[in-house]
Amino acid sequence: MATFECDGKRCWRYLEPRQSLWMWLGWLLTVAVLVVSLRAIDESTMWIFVWDAASRGADIAERMTPPRWSYMSVLWKPLWDTINIATLGTLLGMVVSFPVAFLAARNTTPSAVFVRPLALLVIVSSRSINSLIWAILLVTIIGPGLLAGIIAIALRSIGFLGKLTYEAIEEIDPVQVEAVAATGASPAQVLDYAIIPQIMPAFAGISVYRWDINIRESTVLGLVGAGGIGLQLQSSLNILAWNQVTLILLMILATVIASEWVSAKVRHAII
Amino acid sequence: MSEIAAAAPRTWRRPKLIPDARLRWGLVVLALAYVFLALMDVDVNWPRVMEGLGRAVQFLQAFAQPDFVTRWSEINEGIRESLAMTFTSTALGILLSIPVGIGAARNMAPIPVYLVCRGIITVSRTFQEVIIAIFMVAMFGFGPLAGMVTLSFATIGFLAKLLAEDIEDIDPTQVEAIRATGAGWMQVVVYSVSPQVMPRLVGLSMYRLDINFRESAVIGIVGAGGIGATLNTAFNRYEYDTAAAIIILIILIVLLAEYASGVIRKRLQ
Numbered sequence: 001m002a003t004f005e006c007d008g009k010r011c012w013r014y015l016e017p018r019q020s021l022w023m024w025l026g027w028l029l030t031v032a033v034l035v036v037s038l039r040a041i042d043e044s045t046m047w048i049f050v051w052d053a054a055s056r057g058a059d060i061a062e063r064m065t066p067p068r069w070s071y072m073s074v075l076w077k078p079l080w081d082t083i084n085i086a087t088l089g090t091l092l093g094m095v096v097s098f099p100v101a102f103l104a105a106r107n108t109t110p111s112a113v114f115v116r117p118l119a120l121l122v123i124v125s126s127r128s129i130n131s132l133i134w135a136i137l138l139v140t141i142i143g144p145g146l147l148a149g150i151i152a153i154a155l156r157s158i159g160f161l162g163k164l165t166y167e168a169i170e171e172i173d174p175v176q177v178e179a180v181a182a183t184g185a186s187p188a189q190v191l192d193y194a195i196i197p198q199i200m201p202a203f204a205g206i207s208v209y210r211w212d213i214n215i216r217e218s219t220v221l222g223l224v225g226a227g228g229i230g231l232q233l234q235s236s237l238n239i240l241a242w243n244q245v246t247l248i249l250l251m252i253l254a255t256v257i258a259s260e261w262v263s264a265k266v267r268h269a270i271i
Numbered sequence: 272m273s274e275i276a277a278a279a280p281r282t283w284r285r286p287k288l289i290p291d292a293r294l295r296w297g298l299v300v301l302a303l304a305y306v307f308l309a310l311m312d313v314d315v316n317w318p319r320v321m322e323g324l325g326r327a328v329q330f331l332q333a334f335a336q337p338d339f340v341t342r343w344s345e346i347n348e349g350i351r352e353s354l355a356m357t358f359t360s361t362a363l364g365i366l367l368s369i370p371v372g373i374g375a376a377r378n379m380a381p382i383p384v385y386l387v388c389r390g391i392i393t394v395s396r397t398f399q400e401v402i403i404a405i406f407m408v409a410m411f412g413f414g415p416l417a418g419m420v421t422l423s424f425a426t427i428g429f430l431a432k433l434l435a436e437d438i439e440d441i442d443p444t445q446v447e448a449i450r451a452t453g454a455g456w457m458q459v460v461v462y463s464v465s466p467q468v469m470p471r472l473v474g475l476s477m478y479r480l481d482i483n484f485r486e487s488a489v490i491g492i493v494g495a496g497g498i499g500a501t502l503n504t505a506f507n508r509y510e511y512d513t514a515a516a517i518i519i520l521i522i523l524i525v526l527l528a529e530y531a532s533g534v535i536r537k538r539l540q
Contacts, residue, residue, distance in 0.1 A: 034362055037355035041415045044352065044496065049412030057410045084309040091306070128525040129518060130489045132401065133499075136506050137514075141327045143319040150313065193285070200288070220399040224492065237405065249398070256397045 063242035071244045075232060075251055081146055082228035083255070085221065086214040089153025094207050097158045101165035101203075108169055108195065123166075126159030131217045135226040149226035153214050160210050161203075168202040169195065205267045212263035219252045330511045337519055338512035342505070346517060349498035350524075353487040356418045356497055360487075361480045363419070364426025365472075371427055372434030373460065379438060388431070395428025404490040415496030422483045422490070429482070433475055437468045477532035484528055488521050 003012045015023060102108045104119035135152035142148055172195060180194035222230020229248060236244040289295040339346065374380045374388035395403075403424055407417040441464060449463040491499025498517060505514040 030362075033358050037358040040351060040355040041359060041419060045414050045416040046412055050416060053410040053412075060406070060409060081312065084312060088306070088309055088313070124526060125522055128485065128522040130485055132489045132492065133502065133518070136492070136503060137330070140323075140506050140509070141330065142323040143316055145316065146313045147315045147320070197285075216397070216399055220401045223401060233402070249402070252402075253394075253397050257393075 067246040068243040085149040085218040092154035093157025097161035105169035131156035144225035146227040333511035333515040337516035349501035353497035360422030368430035372431035375435035376438035418495035
């Protein structure tokens with residue numbers, strides 16, 4: 001806050017002059033970046049298509065209604081597959097990320113110079129790549145199917161679970177660790193009795209949260225051949241059966257809302 | 272004294288997470304049964320997997336020598352498109368999520384507005400960006416404009432929800448104080464709500480910028496522009512060295528964005 005003289009009275013402004021200069025520079029930079037970006041998008045857009053977007057949207061909406069309810073009988077198995085991809089993928093991700101988190105946490109890593117950067121690299125590369133990209137990669141490597149989907153979900157989950165868990169490990173109460181160590185416990189016993197009990201609720205909560213996200217993500221893995229309800233979505237889109245697409249979207253909506261409810265309940269019970 | 276020592280248990284067992292043994296074992300059995308059933312349904316084509324392991328090795332080798340050169344013009348264009356989509360959609364998304372977020376806060380909006388805004392948020396959060404992108408491509412045609420609209424819509428679901436929760440948690444006495452001066456609804460928003468939620472909104476927007484870049488790398492798969500299309504083509508042509516180069520670039524940009532947003536967030540708070 002800056003005060004200054006104006007017309008013989010004392011006035012105030014929210015920012016110091018130097019701060020407001022930086023503020024304006026920031027805004028200038030933002031606007032410049034936006035203008036450049038908009039021009040780039042403008043160049044690669046066929047505006048002639050955009051002008052009748054509304055009529056095409058209305059056309060699609062008309063084809064989408066009413067949903068083709070009889071298609072439901074085909075969807076139960078893909079829906080079960082989708083839930084399995086998410087659940088098994090999350091379990092696999094939990095198994096791998098648990099040790100990785102301990103290797104990455106500053107207070108439990110065996111070597112801050114060699115092991116910790118490696119564990120952080122695993123976490124960062126897993127987090128940067130979307131599960132759909134992992135799925136494309138795995139479908140070309142091990143072929144289409146549920147397994148590719150499960151591993152894709154697991155690979156993406158490692159980074160998420162690993163990052164949040166290692167942050168939780170770094171924030172544990174050191175007093176309990178000291179207390180257990182003072183009884184003459186070995187490092188393994190300290191880990192077992194002082195560290196793991198402290199982070200278990202956080203780890204379980206994070207995992208359930210990730211499971212909820214994974215349900216959403218696994219609905220689209222089928223688009224690249226990695227199994228689940230996305231396969232049906234892809235084939236319905238290919239034959240332009242928009243009324244089947246509506247039904248699939250409704251199923252996804254119901255599943256996601258249900259999983260969100262379950263995850264909220266479980267997290268509430270744990271923490 | 273010796274009697275007490277004799278009566279006290281000599282061994283100690285740590286308490287279980289779920290004290291009721293029947294419930295605990297019931298849950299374990301249920302979980303095992305589920306995993307078994309689920310695994311039964313995963314039929315794996317083992318010969319195909321074995322065949323693929325060679326390709327996995329090839330791919331790992333490609334990471335050792337990524338090829339940035341051969342397809343550089345395509346990679347360059349893809350990255351530029353992705354960045355352009357990221358910036359514009361984040362800006363547009365923030366602008367749109369402020370009114371939606373205020374509308375979705377129970378203490379600021381009347382019931383009908385609240386329900387409509389909550390509906391928008393639920394739809395945006397439920398469907399993956401890729402599904403939204405399919406519709407946007409069908410409406411706006413191929414290209415980054417469809418991607419920009421998709422990401423803006425996805426940004427609303429994220430930012431407006433968190434903003435609404437923040438607004439519901441604000442300190443009501445500050446609102447009362449401003450209202451007591453005779454301020455209208457708009458003045459209440461500007462002088463008592465916005466100062467309380469602004470720092471977090473800025474932080475979340477930075478975080479969303481980072482997410483939007485990551486997402487812009489996948490919506491290209493369904494034709495919405497960006498680096499995803501280039502990456503998908505590289506995989507289809509089995510050009511693992513180009514794919515590795517693209518993945519390395521994505522990781523680097525994400526790291527850079529995370530670092531920059533961290534610095535900006537720290538400076539602003």
